[in-house]
Amino acid sequence: MISRRCFCTATSRPWLFIGLGNPGDKYRGTRHNVGFEMIDAFAESQGILMDTVHCKALFGQGFVDDAPVILAKPQTYMNLSGESTGPLAAYYKLPLNRVLVFHDDMDLPCGVLRLQPKGGHGSHNGLKSVIYHFRGNREFARLRIGIGRPPGQMDPKAFLLQKFNATARGRIDVALQEGVGALKHVLSKGLTESARCFNREQKYKHLRLQTLPA
Incomplete structure (x- = not known):
């Protein structure tokens, strides 16, 4: 692990990227775990190993060009994600404007992404926990990953814990690569400019x- 001291003396303050999901093979590939998948896609693209446990999270850190970045996948289960997220931000003494949380979002069509500088929890239990452990502060960025709405009268909880069908899986795989590009842009150009350009493309x-089945 690169030391906290090394990161604190880097050319710029590090970003903390956190993907939300549930640990274990049972949940791998489910809709609720696309935050984990986004972390994995980014880590793989940059050669960052996620092989350390720190603050109840699978953890990795490195540099993208000269920009320091910390990657984490809380292993607390979704509803307790803040138990990992809060201590991580505190350990690295990061302001919340250097934290970016990746999460699934049923309000976006499957495969559509959005970068936002802040927001509420939208009834997402992982985000509720993160906000709680940030003492109610919502001033952290999010990468929303659209998974679409459950069909018919299907229970949303059951929908979240299902795996993607082939069509939806293809859209998510494309979205993950688009997300990697957006995150690299955040590290080099900052959130505001990156969100403006990226969200226009995603619109x-x-x-x-939006009219197609997920």
Whole structure:
């Protein structure tokens, strides 16, 4: 693990990227775990190993060009994600404007992404826990990963814990690669500029996909 001292003396303050999900093979590939998948895709693209346990999270850290980045997948189960997220931000003495949380979002069509500088929890239990452990502060960024709505009268909880069908899986795989590009842009150009450009592109994608089944 790169020491906290090394990160604190880097050329810029590190970003903390946190993917939300549930640990264990039982939940691998489910809709609720796309936050984990986004962390894994980014880590793989940058050659960052997620092989350490720190603050109740699978953890990795490294540099993208000269920008320091910390990656984490809380292993507390979704509803207790803040038990990991809060201590991680505190350990690295990071302001919340250097924290970016990746999570599934039923309000977006499957495969559509959004970068936001802040927001509420939208009834997402993982985000509720994160906000609670940030003492109610919601001023942290999010990468929302659209998974679509459950069909018919299906229980949303059951929908979240299902795996993607082939069509939806293809859309998510494309979205993960788009997300990697957006995150690299955040590290080099900052959140505001990155969100403006990326969200414009995703808006057009939204218009194409919103009428199609997930």
